[in-house]
Amino acid sequence: MIQEIEIVQELFAAVQMSVPLQEWRVAHGSYPGTLPVSQVSPEYDLSYRPSSNNHQYQLVSRTGAVVLDVNDGATGATHAKN
DSSP: OHHHHHHHHHHHHHHHHHHHHHHHHHHHSSOOSSOOGGGOOTTTOEEEEEOTTSSEEEEEETTSOEEEEEEOSSSSOOOOOO
């Protein structure tokens, strides 16, 4: 039960961190290369790992587990051919 609570807390933190990251993407066209200072908070205890092209990122727990994996769809998109 305790482990499940920790997972839910990590997911909640990831959602709280992702909202400003989405706002950043809308304003700038891609995710930031580093986590904005306003989002750095010890209560989250998650690492921000942007992709090299800043169109994807992962939020990773202290154990190394990927909590959230986000792709804005700008890269690697494939379209079905008719």
